[in-house]
Amino acid sequence: MRFITVVCAALALCTLAASSAQAQGDKARKEIQARSKTAMENFDILEFEKAKSGLQEALAIAEKAGLGKDKLVARVYLNLGIVELAGLENEDGAREAFAAAVAIDPTIEIDVAYRTDAMAALLEAAKEEAGGSLFGDPAAGGGDCDTLEGVDHTLVDQAEPGVSKTIQARVSDSLGADRVSLFYRVAGAEKYKEVPMERGDGCSYQADIPGAAMTGESIHYYVAAMSGDEALASRGSSRSPNIIELTTGGGGGGGDDDNPLGVAATGGPGGPSGKPTVFVSVAVGTGGGYVTGATEVAQSEVDCCFAPALLHLFPEIGYYFNRQMSLSAAFRMGFAVGANVEGHATAAPAGLLRLRYALDESGHGVHVSGAVGGGVIRNTVKVEQAAEGMNTDTTVSGPFLIGGGIGYSKPMSGSMQLVGEVNALAAIPGGIKELGTCPGSGCVRPHFGLQFDFNLGILFAF
Numbered sequence: 094m095r096f097i098t099v100v101c102a103a104l105a106l107c108t109l110a111a112s113s114a115q116a117q118g119d120k121a122r123k124e125i126q127a128r129s130k131t132a133m134e135n136f137d138i139l140e141f142e143k144a145k146s147g148l149q150e151a152l153a154i155a156e157k158a159g160l161g162k163d164k165l166v167a168r169v170y171l172n173l174g175i176v177e178l179a180g181l182e183n184e185d186g187a188r189e190a191f192a193a194a195v196a197i198d199p200t201i202e203i204d205v206a207y208r209t210d211a212m213a214a215l216l217e218a219a220k221e222e223a224g225g226s227l228f229g230d231p232a233a234g235g236g237d238c239d240t241l242e243g244v245d246h247t248l249v250d251q252a253e254p255g256v257s258k259t260i261q262a263r264v265s266d267s268l269g270a271d272r273v274s275l276f277y278r279v280a281g282a283e284k285y286k287e288v289p290m291e292r293g294d295g296c297s298y299q300a301d302i303p304g305a306a307m308t309g310e311s312i313h314y315y316v317a318a319m320s321g322d323e324a325l326a327s328r329g330s331s332r333s334p335n336i337i338e339l340t341t342g343g344g345g346g347g348g349d350d351d352n353p354l355g356v357a358a359t360g361g362p363g364g365p366s367g368k369p370t371v372f373v374s375v376a377v378g379t380g381g382g383y384v385t386g387a388t389e390v391a392q393s394e395v396d397c398c399f400a401p402a403l404l405h406l407f408p409e410i411g412y413y414f415n416r417q418m419s420l421s422a423a424f425r426m427g428f429a430v431g432a433n434v435e436g437h438a439t440a441a442p443a444g445l446l447r448l449r450y451a452l453d454e455s456g457h458g459v460h461v462s463g464a465v466g467g468g469v470i471r472n473t474v475k476v477e478q479a480a481e482g483m484n485t486d487t488t489v490s491g492p493f494l495i496g497g498g499i500g501y502s503k504p505m506s507g508s509m510q511l512v513g514e515v516n517a518l519a520a521i522p523g524g525i526k527e528l529g530t531c532p533g534s535g536c537v538r539p540h541f542g543l544q545f546d547f548n549l550g551i552l553f554a555f
Contacts, residue, residue, distance in 0.1 A: 121158035122165055125151045129169050132176075141180030148173045167201050170194035171216075175207050178215065187212075191219040199223060200247050205256055206504060238296040241265045243326040244273075246316050254339040255416040255456070257304040262316045263296045268325045270318035275300040276331065277314040285331060290316070302337075312337040372419070374512060376407040376550025382518075384472050386540030388486035390434045393476045395488060400472035402441075403430040407548050409447070416456035421447045423464070425546075431473045434486040436534070443468025443494060457502050462516070466494045469528075469537065470520050470544045490520030490542025492528060502552070510552040518544045 132147030148169055155166045174190030177183040194201050199220065203212055246262040264273050273292070276285040286306070290298035302312060313336055315329030329335040381401040387394050405428065411421025427441035445466035452459045469491040476486050500514030520542040528537040 121154055121160060122163070124154050125160070125165055125169065128154065129172060133172055136172075136176050136180055139180075141176055144176045144180065145173065148176065162197055164198045164201075167194045167197035170197070171201055171203065174215070175203070175212065178212055179207065179209070184215070187215060188219065191216050192222065195219045195223045198247075200261065205253060238263070238266070241296060243268070244316055244318055244328045246328040248328075248335050249314075249337050250335075251340050252302075252307060252312070252337050254307050254309075255304050256307060258302045258307065258312075258337065259299055260290075260302065260314065260316065261297065261299045262290065262328065264298055264318050264326075266296060268318045270320055270325050272319050273298045273316070274319050275302070275314065275316055276334075277302050277306065277312055278334075279306060279309050280311040280313055280336075281309070285313075307339060309339065311339055370413045370554050372411050372413065372421075372552055372554040374409045374411075374550050374552035376409070376512065376514075376548040378405050378407055378546045378548035379403050380405070380544060380546035382470070382472060382490075382542055382544035384474065384488045384490060384540070384542045386488060386538075388434075388474055388476060388488055389538075390437050391476045391479065391486045393474075393486060395474055396477070400474045400488060401431070402427055402470065402472045402544065402546075404428045405441075405546065407546075407550065411447070411449075413456075413554075417451040417453075419449045421449065423447055423466075425468065425470075427471055429471050429473060429487045432485050432487050434476065434479075434483055437487050438471060438489070438537075441469050441471035441489070443470060443491070445494060449500075451502070457504055457510070460500050460502060461497065462500065462514070463497045464495070464516070464518070467492050468494060469539060470494075470518065470542055472542070472544075488542070489537055489539050490544065491522070491539045492525060493521045493523045494518050495521070496544075498546075500548075505551075508554040510554075512548075512550050512552050514546075514548045516546045516548065518546070520544060 128147050128151035132144045132151070135141075135147060136144035151169045152166065152173075155161060155163065155169070160166055170190050171194040174187040174194065177190055178187035195216070201216075203216055241263055242265055244262055244264050246260075249258065249260060252258045260275050262273065264270065273290045275288045275290050277288070278285045288300045288302075290300040292298050298316075302314065306312065313334035315327055315331070315334050317324040317327035317330075319325065324330070379402070381399055381403075383398045384395055384400045385398075406426045407423060409421050409423040411419045413419045423445045425441075425443040425445060427443070429437060429439050429441070432438075443466060445464045445468075447462050447464045449460050449462040451457065452461070469489050471487045471489050473485050474488055476484050496516060496518035498514050498516030500512060502510045502512045504510055520539070522539050522541060526538060528539065529535040531538070
């Protein structure tokens with residue numbers, strides 16, 4: 094009886110110890126996530142040394158908690174490599190950090206918000222040094238293809254909304270499957286979409302969940318070796334799928350609704366899970382265009398067709414429907430730089446409603462836009478047979494504006510982008526011959542014009 098009592102007490106103590114250890118591990122993970130997230134926020138505002146220090150603290154917590162081989166720690170090492178390379182310009186330090194990340198998680202990838210060609214090449218080199226490229230490597234995912242049984246797949250638990258995600262697996266040939274398929278659905282949907290996986294070297298397969306499907310809070314998926322409609326073996330199932338949480342976790346700490354442009358988050362505008370976001374931008378520009386009619390003060394007929402409009406400001410406020418599409422209201426204030434005729438107009442206000450669409454799923458890179466609005470555009474024109482110093486007048490075009498453009502955006506720190514655009518605006522009188530009180534100092538007689546602008550500015554998201 095005493096023996097049974099002792100055994101029961103020992104089992105109770107073991108259970109209590111295990112529960113305590115698990116609780117400590119969960120607490121450590123939360124602390125690591127918090128330190129990593131704060132560190133990458135410091136990186137976003139160019140506090141590189143603080144970012145490095147915070148990530149090193151997170152690694153120390155992981156070591157103390159015995160979490161050195163946890164995939165969460167691999168992400169911390171990856172972030173440390175990003176800070177070393179992009180922030181501190183320490184390539185050797187970045188190489189060591191990437192190697193440590195790959196040693197824990199051979200399939201780890203850099204978030205699109207941080208990825209550069211140099212960074213991607215350094216990570217790939219770390220993978221090759223650790224035993225070759227993971228996709229197509231017999232050692233990837235564990236063991237040789239000859240000894241593999243069933244389906245081997247490293248679970249993907251986080252991804253970025255709006256960005257396609259590659260799913261990789263290794264499948265034993267002994268199953269005799271006629272195909273290997275990836276099944277996925279948006280959380281809450283009833284049916285899965287089946288995508289055949291392409292075979293690579295050895296027994297490796299891969300397929301992509303497209304960016305258009307990466308919406309909502311999570312994606313359900315599983316990988317299966319199929320024979321007809323029967324799953325011979327799988328990793329996950331329709332009833333018990335693997336779940337990818339769609340986060341903005343560039344900093345390794347889960348979602349972050351405060352960084353829609355996401356240098357450390359989504360890597361693109363539109364907010365987490367494709368939620369709309371507000372942005373403002375301020376740009377300065379220059380340009381010129383085709384003008385017609387007569388000048389405003391001297392009433393000199395325009396002989397040539399091209400006239401400059403050397404300076405304008407272009408503030409804008411907008412709303413993201415998703416990462417790729419936004420609607421905004423812009424104000425174009427032109428200044429008649431170079432005009433010297435006495436009494437010439439000095440400003441040219443106009444308002445535009447703009448629809449912008451980015452070609453890349455991230456929301457960055459090349460975008461196209463269309464615009465409609467009203468206002469005037471003023472260009473400067475030389476007046477013949479006029480006294481020196483009084484020989485440059487203005488022309489006015491409008492008041493109906495319609496046009497389009499093409500631009501390029503590049504993420505900077507935090508929720509900030511550098512944006513460059515080339516826009517074309519047709520200014521159409523539309524039957525309006527006079528604006529204001531004519532005759533008089535405020536009289537405007539608009540003509541047809543075609544204006545080309547180059548803008549360069551900074552965009553902030555909220």
